[in-house]
Amino acid sequence: MSSPPQADWLIHNSLVLTLEPGRAPISDGYVAVAGGKIAAVGQAKAPEELPPSLTRLDAGGSVVMPGLVNTHCHAAMVWFRGLADDLALQEWLTKFIFPAEASWLNPERVYWGTLLAAAEMIRAGITTVADGYFYENEVRRALAAAGLRAVAAQGVVDFPAPGVPDPRDNLKAAAEFIDSGGAPPFDLITSTLFCHSAYTCGPETLEQAKDLTRRRNLPFFIHLAETRREVRELRDKTGLKPAFYLDRLGLLDERTVIVHGVWLEPDEQDLLADRGVKVSHCPESNLKLAAGVAPVPELLGRGVAVGLGTDGAASNNNLDLWGEMSLAARLHKVWRRDPTVLPAAQAAALATREGARVLGLEEKIGTLAPGKDADLIVVDLHRPHLTPMFDPFSHLVYAGGPHDVLHVMVGGRWLLQNRQFTTLDWPAVRSRIQAESRDLAAFCQKRPFFDP
Amino acid sequence: MSSPPQADWLIHNSLVLTLEPGRAPISDGYVAVAGGKIAAVGQAKAPEELPPSLTRLDAGGSVVMPGLVNTHCHAAMVWFRGLADDLALQEWLTKFIFPAEASWLNPERVYWGTLLAAAEMIRAGITTVADGYFYENEVRRALAAAGLRAVAAQGVVDFPAPGVPDPRDNLKAAAEFIDSGGAPPFDLITSTLFCHSAYTCGPETLEQAKDLTRRRNLPFFIHLAETRREVRELRDKTGLKPAFYLDRLGLLDERTVIVHGVWLEPDEQDLLADRGVKVSHCPESNLKLAAGVAPVPELLGRGVAVGLGTDGAASNNNLDLWGEMSLAARLHKVWRRDPTVLPAAQAAALATREGARVLGLEEKIGTLAPGKDADLIVVDLHRPHLTPMFDPFSHLVYAGGPHDVLHVMVGGRWLLQNRQFTTLDWPAVRSRIQAESRDLAAFCQKRPFFDP
Numbered sequence: 001m002s003s004p005p006q007a008d009w010l011i012h013n014s015l016v017l018t019l020e021p022g023r024a025p026i027s028d029g030y031v032a033v034a035g036g037k038i039a040a041v042g043q044a045k046a047p048e049e050l051p052p053s054l055t056r057l058d059a060g061g062s063v064v065m066p067g068l069v070n071t072h073c074h075a076a077m078v079w080f081r082g083l084a085d086d087l088a089l090q091e092w093l094t095k096f097i098f099p100a101e102a103s104w105l106n107p108e109r110v111y112w113g114t115l116l117a118a119a120e121m122i123r124a125g126i127t128t129v130a131d132g133y134f135y136e137n138e139v140r141r142a143l144a145a146a147g148l149r150a151v152a153a154q155g156v157v158d159f160p161a162p163g164v165p166d167p168r169d170n171l172k173a174a175a176e177f178i179d180s181g182g183a184p185p186f187d188l189i190t191s192t193l194f195c196h197s198a199y200t201c202g203p204e205t206l207e208q209a210k211d212l213t214r215r216r217n218l219p220f221f222i223h224l225a226e227t228r229r230e231v232r233e234l235r236d237k238t239g240l241k242p243a244f245y246l247d248r249l250g251l252l253d254e255r256t257v258i259v260h261g262v263w264l265e266p267d268e269q270d271l272l273a274d275r276g277v278k279v280s281h282c283p284e285s286n287l288k289l290a291a292g293v294a295p296v297p298e299l300l301g302r303g304v305a306v307g308l309g310t311d312g313a314a315s316n317n318n319l320d321l322w323g324e325m326s327l328a329a330r331l332h333k334v335w336r337r338d339p340t341v342l343p344a345a346q347a348a349a350l351a352t353r354e355g356a357r358v359l360g361l362e363e364k365i366g367t368l369a370p371g372k373d374a375d376l377i378v379v380d381l382h383r384p385h386l387t388p389m390f391d392p393f394s395h396l397v398y399a400g401g402p403h404d405v406l407h408v409m410v411g412g413r414w415l416l417q418n419r420q421f422t423t424l425d426w427p428a429v430r431s432r433i434q435a436e437s438r439d440l441a442a443f444c445q446k447r448p449f450f451d452p
Numbered sequence: 453m454s455s456p457p458q459a460d461w462l463i464h465n466s467l468v469l470t471l472e473p474g475r476a477p478i479s480d481g482y483v484a485v486a487g488g489k490i491a492a493v494g495q496a497k498a499p500e501e502l503p504p505s506l507t508r509l510d511a512g513g514s515v516v517m518p519g520l521v522n523t524h525c526h527a528a529m530v531w532f533r534g535l536a537d538d539l540a541l542q543e544w545l546t547k548f549i550f551p552a553e554a555s556w557l558n559p560e561r562v563y564w565g566t567l568l569a570a571a572e573m574i575r576a577g578i579t580t581v582a583d584g585y586f587y588e589n590e591v592r593r594a595l596a597a598a599g600l601r602a603v604a605a606q607g608v609v610d611f612p613a614p615g616v617p618d619p620r621d622n623l624k625a626a627a628e629f630i631d632s633g634g635a636p637p638f639d640l641i642t643s644t645l646f647c648h649s650a651y652t653c654g655p656e657t658l659e660q661a662k663d664l665t666r667r668r669n670l671p672f673f674i675h676l677a678e679t680r681r682e683v684r685e686l687r688d689k690t691g692l693k694p695a696f697y698l699d700r701l702g703l704l705d706e707r708t709v710i711v712h713g714v715w716l717e718p719d720e721q722d723l724l725a726d727r728g729v730k731v732s733h734c735p736e737s738n739l740k741l742a743a744g745v746a747p748v749p750e751l752l753g754r755g756v757a758v759g760l761g762t763d764g765a766a767s768n769n770n771l772d773l774w775g776e777m778s779l780a781a782r783l784h785k786v787w788r789r790d791p792t793v794l795p796a797a798q799a800a801a802l803a804t805r806e807g808a809r810v811l812g813l814e815e816k817i818g819t820l821a822p823g824k825d826a827d828l829i830v831v832d833l834h835r836p837h838l839t840p841m842f843d844p845f846s847h848l849v850y851a852g853g854p855h856d857v858l859h860v861m862v863g864g865r866w867l868l869q870n871r872q873f874t875t876l877d878w879p880a881v882r883s884r885i886q887a888e889s890r891d892l893a894a895f896c897q898k899r900p901f902f903d904p
Contacts, residue, residue, distance in 0.1 A: 078839075082846035086781075086795035119836035287782035288850070290791040317850035318837055327779070329538075330739035339742040343538035384571035385770055385854075387530075387882055388889030394534035398740070398769035402837075403855030430839055437840030 007032035007039050008412060010053035011378065016041060017065040017392060018368040019353045025392055031064050033374040036412030041368050059378050062406060063392055065348075066368055067127025067375040068321040069355030071280040072221075072259050072309025074133045075117035075143070076110040079437070080314035083444060089227070089289055096444060097314060101134070104443045105162050109436065110135040114142035115429045119421065120319045122146065124402030125377040127410045130257075130280070130309070130359055132194030132221055134162040136177055144185045147415045147423040149375060151359050152181070153194035153221050156209055158202050171208055178216065188411055190359075192218040197226075198234055198242060203249055210251045219255050219360050221280075222246070225268075226260040227291050243268035243277075252277050257358055259309065261299070262292040269295060273302035278358040281350070283327045284318075285311035293335050296328065297342060307355030320402045325351045329397050344397040378407040459484035459491050460864060462505035463830065467844055468493060469517040470820040471805045477844055483516050485826040488864030493820050511830050514858060515844055517800075518819055519579025519601075519827040520773040521807030523732040524673075524711050524761025526585045527569035527595070528562040531889070532766035535896060541679070541741055548896060549766060553586070556895045557614050561888065562587040566594035567881045571873065572771045574598065576854030577829040579862045582709075582732070582761070582811055584646030584673055586614035588629055596637045599867045599875040601827060603811050604633070605646035605673050608661055610654050623660055630668065640863055642811075644670040649678075650686055650694060655701055662703045671707050671812050673732075674698070677720075678712040679743050695720035695729075704729050709810055711761065713751070714744040721747060725754035730810040733802070735779045736770075737763035745787050748780065749794060759807035772854045777803045781849050797845040830859040 009032070016029030018041055032040040032051050044050045084096040110133065121129060128149040131139050136154040143150045154177040155161065156170045164173045174193040181191030195201045195209050206222075213220040225231055225242045238245050243264060246252055254276035258264075261279045264272070272279070281294050299306050308324040310316055329347040333339050356366025365375045379396070380386075383404065386395050408416035415423050461484070468481030470493060484492040484503050496502045529549075536548040562585065573581055580601040583591050588606040595602045606629040607613065608622045616625045626645040633643030647653045647661050658674075665672040677683055677694045690697050695716060698704055706728035710716075713731045716724070724731070733746050751758055760776040762768055781799040785791050808818025817827045831848070832838075835856065838847050860868035867875050 081851060082841065082843045085843070085846045085850065086792055088791055092791075116836060116839060123836060284782065287786040288791065290785040290789050290793075292786060292789075313851070317846065320837065320853075323775075323778070326775070327782075330736060333742040334739040334744060337742050337744075339540055339544075339740065340538050341742075382882070384568060384575060384878065384882075385772065387568060388885050388892070389534065390889070390893060391534045391537070394537045394769065398537065399533060399765070401772075401853055401855065403853065426836065430834070430836075433840055437842075440840070441842060 005034060005039065007034045007051060007053035009033040009055050009057065010050060011057045011059055011064055011376070012044060012050055014059035014062055014064040014378070015381070015392060016368065017063055019066050019349060020367045020369055029064065031368055031376060033409070033412050036374055038368055038370055038372050038374050040370055057407070061382065063379040063381055063396070064368070064376055065379065066352040066366055067377050067408065067410065068125050068351050069307060069359065069366060070121065070126045070129040070310055070319070070321055071257070071307035071355045071358045072282055072311055073117070073129050073131050073319065074312030075129065075131050075139060076113035076133055077312030077314040078117045078120065078319070079109065079113045079440060081317045083314070083440070085317070100440065100444060101162055104440055105134070107135045107138045107163070111138040111142045112429065112432050112436070114139045115146060115424065116433050117313070117319055118143060118146035118148055119424050119426055119429060121148065122408050122415045122421065122424070123405065123419065124320050124322065125379070125405035125408055126319070126321055127375040127377065127408060128356070128359070128361065128365060130221070134164070137180065140181060140186055140189055140191065144189060145423070147410055147413055149188045149365065149410050151190045151192060151219060153192045154178070155194050155196055156205065157196045157200040158205050159200065171205065171212060174209065175212060178218065190218065192220070194221040197223045197230070198245060199230055206246070206251055207249050210249070210256070213255065214253070217255065219257055220251070221257045221259060222251070223260055224258045225263040228263055231263045241265060241268050243271050247271060247275070255360060260286065260291065260294065262286055262294045264295055264299070266298070269298055269302055269304065272299070273304050278305045278307070280309040280358060281306050281328060282309040282311040282324070283331055284323055285315045287327070289315055293331060297332050297336060305354055305357040306350055307358035308351050321351050322401050325397045344391070345393040347397045348393050374412040375410050377405050377409070379404050380406050459486045459503060459505035461485040461507050461509060462502060463509045463511055463516050463828070464496060464502055466511035466514055466516040466830070467833070468820065469515055469844055471518050471801060472819045472821055481516065483820055483828060485861070485864050488826055490820055490822055490824050490826050492822055509859070513834065515831040515833055515848070516820070516828055517831065518804040518817065519829050519860065519862065520577050520803050521759060521811065521818060522573065522578045522581040522762050522771070522773050523709070523759035523807045523810045524734055524763055525569070525581050525583050525771065526764030527581065527583050527591060528557070528565035528585055529764030529766040530569045530572065530771070531561065531565045531892060533769045535766070535892070537769070552892065552896060553614055556892055557586070559587045559590045559615070563590040563594050564881065564884050564888070566591045567598060567876065568885050569765070569771055570595060570598035570600055571876050571878055571881060573600065574860050574867045574873065574876070575857065575871065576772050576774065577831070577857035577860055578771070578773055579827040579829065579860060580808070580811070580813065580817060582673070586616070589632065592633065592638055592641055592643065596641060597875070599862055599865055601640045601817065601862050603642040603644060603671060605644045606630070607646050607648055608657065609648045609652040610657050611652065622657065623664060626661065627664060630670070642670065644672070646673040649675045649682070650697060651682055658698070658703055659701050662701070662708070665707065666705070669707065671709055672703070673709045673711060674703070675712055676710045677715040680715055683715045693717060693720050695723050699723060699727070707812060712738065712743065712746065714738055714746045716747055716751070718750070721750055721754055721756065724751070725756050730757045730759070732761040732810060733758050733780060734761040734763040734776070735783055736775055737767045739779070741767055745783060749784050749788060757806055757809040758802055759810035760803050773803050774853050777849045796843070796849040799849045800845050826864040827862050829857050829861070831856050832858050
């Protein structure tokens with residue numbers, strides 16, 4: 001065996017959680033990074049056992065693990081966080097969100113809003129995000145500037161939308177978006193499309209959109225079975241349960257990602273498993289909007305790949321995948337009345353390895369293994385709320401939080417070091433957002449503060 | 453009107469949330485503290501409008517609000533956090549928790565464990581905690597050293613317990629504990645007792661314990677209706693639903709606090725409302741143990757005072773009341789299929805004002821009002837995940853977290869300044885805990901890391 005090449009970075013003195021199936025945590029562990037990829041993962045009981053490297057980071061006993069994978073987000077909606085909460089879905093959408101999107105949002109605001117979202121996600125240890133929105137070229141530009149890995153998906157609906165006033169252009173706009181991606185500075189970004197739903201896209205649009213992504217071997221996203229009302233109306237219209245409706249249109253295959261899937265019934269779950277369809281689970285959003293609880297243990301039991309998503313900050317209201325891990329691990333226990341459901345290590349896998357699988361990125365990211373891209377985070381386990389430490393997965397899922405992330409690396413490049421941004425100019429982002437948010441508040445004729 | 457006396461501290465340039473009913477947030481607000489009490493709360497658009505003070509803290513636009521009130525905790529159980537998770541309740545208790553409590557725990561470890569818990573709670577903005585455990589004199593000593601306000605309750609069970617080997621001594625031990633409190637250094641601590649449950653305490657113990665607390669006008673705590681099994685067994689034995697059983701024993705009055713109350717039925721909820729009984733709601737623990745979802749909107753609708761509790765870290769696994777606020781606000785929406793249930797401002801009130809009411813401390817704490825004790829926290833709202841800000845209650849409940857707390861004051865004394873402890877020697881606590889946790893792991897013959 002030849003000696004290893006010199007690494008660019010060596011992160012050592014750490015507890016390495018590779019998230020590779022069956023691999024135990026590595027104490028006194030190290031991860032070597034070279035050329036943007038993971039060169040080696042190993043154990044060194046003494047300094048002389050460490051491989052050579054240009055630069056070293058002593059993790060001080062912290063955890064090193066794969067970056068978190070957010071499988072569903074509408075990043076730019078951070079603008080609307082806390083603008084209106086605790087309302088019925090229709091009132092929230094029609095009085096606040098739709099008017100603001102239609103008349104207040106513009107490409108520049110999508111760009112700056114996405115930078116704001118990127119700041120929050122980087123600080124929370126998210127290294128990959130699947131985003132779907134309008135003006136997605138601006139989203140892609142902002143995510144590239146922030147250095148995040150992403151699947152950026154142009155939103156498709158059959159009615160006038162921001163940036164696509166004539167819905168007959170919706171697939172043309174999506175194709176142009178897709179075809180303008182790929183090369184630097186977008187080399188960490190997969191460009192695709194996001195059909196909003198079966199109630200906002202007609203069957204022809206759905207079929208053509210899927211065809212467009214299938215020809216390019218791209219993931220195809222769709223919100224499905226989020227609310228009972230949606231399911232009822234679709235059945236009234238088509239006579240079919242949502243998953244069977246999509247199947248009739250030929251939409252279900254291994255590159256299709258169903259977002260929410262709250263009301264999927266057992267025969268639909270079987271169908272998704274047969275077709276290799278993936279699911280993005282967004283429990284905080286589902287609870288806040290009172291949508292329901294997705295049948296996640298049932299899907300996992302059928303071998304369906306499930307990842308976690310934050311959804312947009314208007315309905316969550318945060319882009320914190322730690323909260324989703326914690327809630328997923330707890331919620332399905334009480335829902336099934338079984339405290340052994342979704343144990344901590346499995347919840348951690350959903351937020352990393354399985355999220356990568358949902359996005360079709362499992363060859364590149366999701367675990368720490370030689371040859372994969374170097375997307376990793378360093379998590380401080382020495383704080384009061386994480387002391388003492390018996391099981392790192394338990395701490396990550398049930399006690400840790402976004403604030404425990406110290407360092408974040410994507411493709412071998414640091415995005416956060418000692419909680420300081422290295423790619424983003426946060427004061428500039430913040431002052432821009434603050435100034436324009438006053439305008440947004442005026443636009444919405446903001447309701448008064450709620451009386452406690 | 454005479455001019456106001458000089459304050460010890462003036463916290464200014466803040467958004468003050470008094471949590472007084474009907475009082476709107478005060479922008480450009482200040483809080484003046486004198487002699488450990490709140491001297492004034494007001495608005496100053498210009499520096500010359502600020503009242504005189506010895507010392508000033510410019511909050512830089514952050515929120516100032518009442519400290520959080522944790523109405524249920526077993527602080528010293530932080531020792532057992534992450535030691536065993538995702539197990540059936542009986543296995544968890546009998547294989548891990550009971551043996552460790554019986555043979556590994558000792559007074560000194562309860563003291564140090566409580567210091568560790570205090571460190572976590574202070575960093576999370578908790579200023580008052582209601583604790584129930586064994587060796588409660590050590591708990592009280594540690595909480596006093598940390599400077600926290602507390603209701604410390606000596607655990608009472610009708611079987612041999614740590615520190616009380618003969619259960620016939622359980623009420624004597626509790627009375628001694630109570631009678632040794634009150635004076636400095638315990639002047640911020642109410643000393644009382646905690647009857648573990650109706651299945652671990654016989655009717656005579658319950659009656660006598662309640663009598664003991666009633667004569668001293670102290671709160672009386674009891675876990676009740678946490679699991680369906682507990683309810684079924686109690687009904688098999690007594691023929692009564694849990695609340696009616698306690699009522700038959702004369703236990704229900706305005707100083708009784710029922711912890712959990714997951715399976716309280718409508719007629720029991722009516723009874724609690726009639727008797728003025730209080731309830732401590734611990735949703736994260738209830739989910740993780742798959743106990744169920746407490747009927748909180750129903751209790752609130754009947755006018756029952758409900759506070760939030762973290763429970764112990766062995767079953768939660770954190771002492772973070774922010775997570776409880778967020779989960780309470782979300783969970784009851786999906787449970788009732790109504791997104792308007794438990795709006796953000798109400799959830800924030802449960803964590804502060806209503807928690808104080810549950811503990812019978814509403815005259816002293818829970819809101820920011822002149823004459824009340826100065827228990828307050830300063831929360832940074834300028835971070836990426838809290839930008840922009842339209843509604844401070846929305847941000848506190850749905851987006852904020854324990855790490856956003858900058859400063860913590862109890863009774864006019866700072867416990868945390870710029871996230872640095874002023875009363876606790878964290879390195880000393882941490883090294884002590886780390887060393888002894890190895891011994892605990894060996895004691896438990898720790899199961900191997902779970903395979904992800």
